[in-house]
Amino acid sequence: MARWKINLLVLWFGQFLVFAGMTMITPFLPLYIKTLGVTEEHAVAMWAGFIFAGNFVTSFLAQPIWGNLSDRYGRKVMLLRSGFGMAVVIALMGLATHPWQLLLLRLVNGTISGYSPAAVALMSSNTPRNKMGFAMGTLQSGSVAGSILGPFLGGLLADWIGYRYIFYVTGALLFSASVLSMLLVKEKFNPEEAARQPKVSTLEGLSQLRHIPQLPALYTVTFLIQFSMLSVMPLIPLFVEKLVGPSEQIAFFAGLVSSVTGFSNMLAAPLLGKLADRIGHERVLRIALIGSSVAFVPQIFVQSIWQLLAARFFLGIFMGGLLPAVNALIRKFTPNGMESRAYSFNSSSLALGNMLGPVIGGAVSGFMSIRALFAVSACLLALNALWVRRNLVARRRGV
Template sequence: MTNRLPILVILATVTIDAMGIGLIIPVMPDLIGEVMGGDLADAAIWGGILATVFAVMQFLCGPLLGNLSDRYGRRRVLLVSLAVMSADYVIMALANSMWLLVVGRIIAGITAATYATALAYMADISKPEDKAKAFGLIGAGIGIGFVLGPALGGLLAQFGTRAPFWAAAILAGGNALLGWFVLKETVTDATRRAFEWRRANPLGALEALGRLPSMSKLLVVFFLYQVAAAVYPAIWPYFIIERFGWGEGMIGLSLTAYGLCYAIVQATLIGPTVKWLGNRRTVVVGLTLEAVALVYLGIIDTGLLLFIGIPIAALSTVGLPALQGIMSRRVSDDAQGELQGISSSLTSLAHILAPLVMTQTFAYFSSDHAILYLPGAPFLLAALLMVFSIVVFQNSRGGK
């Protein structure tokens, strides 16, 4: 990577995006209860619906924006996405009905291609052997955002459930303004590709990548990983309230602790681990640790054990950047945006399925009529999916 300033701007972009997400997580249970009433289980189910709406739009628009960035440039897509995202947070801050919250999540899903475009930008400016490390830096930026976001969200919650949304709107708008002056374009005439609606179709794009040699199993592994990992944003605040009786402040603190550990792992361990073990063994180690961490979270019953398990959960995230590195090295330079758009679509498909399944599982196993009271059941379900992903990956081939 030869130009550090664009890297810093891209990392700032994903950091602020993650801050915006982390800002609102601590207040979502109370916000939903404030808008529509009901108990915690009802709030969790509606939270799952809002997350699914977001993911549906992300799935539909991910390949479109990825292909647009291949044609018109990463810079333009990033700036427009950030500006609209800022407006979306204003809508969420003013929403007084579930329908307005749904509209806000629709807009947020459309603009959420920032992550995929940021990955494509990093792929553009990285050497093949540095791609896993570059993706790890993106993960570190997200981790830093989750350190700062939940902590700030927990503090702002004392001013009301809407205060974090106003803060997120200001952050996204400010980052768009910064990017306007600083961000440089990486798509050149040599790598620019004509836009084709066929390739922008989410299902058509998935079929295109599925035809690449030995890519299908890696895509399955990536999808299973994303389904399992989606248990965290889908369940965390509701699980924390039900299991430990904590409020917004402690929810924010627990997310901050996880984000800090995550950022440290992504910033310092990805490169050395891949150099030491290679991409494939790093993926296996990461997936195995993920399964262990999910089982642990599923059975704990005290807050102290939660904080003890957070570093293990963060350490397990070494596997995803290595998997992304393997996938990125198997496509040409003029298709990096398309790859990240498809990766975004797979993530969105996972986030369409996971919130509904995980929140329904949580609602049942935390209810009075459950055959077994086990609020951590969604984590155990996610652990099973992670184990299956290990089996599929071990049967794939290629990529060191």
């Protein structure tokens, strides 16, 4: 088996374990906050938004720094630094006794995070260009496969062992992913050649990349994708609670809603990646954005949990083509030797969307329902498709 295929297989499992661990807390985060002494519904939504976004505040600031170091010292070391560090920090979240402690740990976690960006950068620099779409789509399917089982298992375990112990399980999964990467991933990286490259600061690196017009456009696309998707996520458990009514299985159904989107995403990502290798990543990105926009519309009108599950499954199909296409396009337009730096700025854009989406979603929940937020997300994704046509497709055609 070719080395890039071995790396892809190992990193697929690594992504699976990381995202399974990270998303296990998603279904019960607002419910966990209630156990920490917060009971008023809007206050719970506000805390959930800030805590969910806290990870991405520091990640937004730290990722370009890690990306710069990754281009100098290698991507594998970034995998291990992030994986082992997050394993410890997330396990400590199980000891929190007040929401501010949970928020502080999420901020620390964001500072040391970066397993997924490092995995993407490693694969992009060790994969043949004509296989890039397939590799990015398959890697994405590993993360969403973890996202399928993560919320589902989190919802089950919340009912069986309680909220706190899930953080210890998450830490163990992240530790396992890091050990797997340490033992099996091999990287083509020449430290002597990297040392000969001019040393540039993070801001200088951004200045070099911004002169490639497609890259700032792609960073904007990533931000809008994440903002649209994540603005509703902290409110999903509360929305499920209203659809289901009084029930002891609220955490289970909240996990199922998150999992069904990941399941269809996992199925679609490799297929859309192969399609992109044939017809172009720009075209697949536009199709996926339009489809995601349309998929949000039925969520505005759902009246039962089963209708919501069907609508979220439909959304996941198109989500499978979004970030893999963006990642493949970044590699296409990035000069050799600057891959990690380019992906780190994209990770910052992703983190900014992840940060502002939940915060704004939680902040406006007092005067705008989640159904209205579904409508806002649909409009943003439609506008994003127009942005792609104007700044990528038209530019490629020389229009």
